[in-house]
Amino acid sequence: MGTNEDLHELPDDRAALLLRDAMDRTTADLPPLPDLVGPARAQGRRRKARVRVAVGGGALVVAALALAGVVALPAGGGGPRTGGVTGVAAPPSSTAPPPPVHLEPSPGQSSMADLPAAERTRQEDFQNRAVGVLQGLLPPSVGTVRRTDLSVRLYQGAKDDKAFVIIFSVRPAGPADTGSPCHEARGEVCKKATLPGGIEATATTAPVNDGNVTETRLSFRYGKSKVSLVVSPHDASTTSAPVTNDQLLDLAGSPAFLDLIKSADADPVEEQQRAHPAG
Incomplete structure (x- = not known):
């Protein structure tokens, strides 16, 4: 009998003839039953018929699989292969966030290490989410985005031995936080855009x-919060922040970024900024 591949390459009528011939030869090779009498003879005939059906059915299943081009093989996870591709999709791989950048606090300054364990975990979880969103939405020129262990609002982008400080803050708005006007003084270039929900961003x-x-x-207001994102230059190499106004406004309108803002507005990870009296 030809192989499964031979059947797969033949026309349907030719494959059917080969299948029928194979079934006849298979059942013909069965040993003859003894010449029994009475009920025993009838029982023997029924048994031979059942064996022939079982053998023929098995041959039919194999040939049908060959005609369909499917061969059941164990493949890692156990799924069948069709055309060389595993039928069961592999689970998506998860990428762990990069480790934080360690920054020593200044004298008298606290760091995230000083927080209670539960609050520190909550802020680190938010930072890791923020890293994923910022990495996906900031331009490649910012490089690899990492959180810091000094403050929940401090991050860093690094590319080609240049580090760019990133400040991402979502804090409860105070009375003085009245919006984001455009000021184009001292060489500043300002642009405004309307985000989903009618939010004005600058x-x-x-x-x-x-x-x-x-x-x-x-910067913009969202709910009860003041949102700001600042990308700083790399001073040592005299390299300006590698991101434009348009790129930040596009980022601000992204559903992923707004979802992150929404969660921080509902469950703040920062305290409201306190006003410092002059003098």
């Missing part, structure tokens, strides 16, 4: 330090 590129580099800032 993005600004502004010179900092000696004026030879720029940082890019995004």
Whole structure:
């Protein structure tokens, strides 16, 4: 009898003839039953008929699988293979977030290490979610985004030996947080956009330090919170923040970013900024 591959390559009528011939030869090879009398003879005939049906049925299943081009083989997880592709999809792989950047606190400054264990875990979970969203939405020029262990609002982008400080803050708004007006003074370039839900957002590129580099800032109100995202320059190499106003406004309108903001607005990870009296 030909192989399963031979059957697969033949026309349907030719394959059916081969299958019928194989079934006849298989049942013909069965040993003859003894010549019994009476009920025993009838029982023997029924038994031979059942054996022939079982053998023929098995041959029919194999041939049908060959005609369909499917061969049941154990494949890792046990799924059948069709056309060389495993029929059962592998579970999606999960990528662990990169470890945090360690920053030593200044004298008198606290860090996340000083938080109660439950609160520290809650803030780290938010940071890890934020890293995933920012990594996916910021341009590749910002590099690899990592959280820091100093503050829930501090992150870092790194590319080509250049580190860009990222401040991402969602804190309860105070009385002085009245919106995000555009100010284009001292070389600043400002742009506004309306986000889903009618939210007005402002993005600004502004010179900092000696004026030879720029940082890019995004700000808007969401619910009860003031949202800000700042990408700073790399001072040592005199490299400005590698992100534009338009890119930050596009990021702000992303459903993933707004979902992250929504969760922080409902369950703040920062305290409301306190006003410091002058003098």
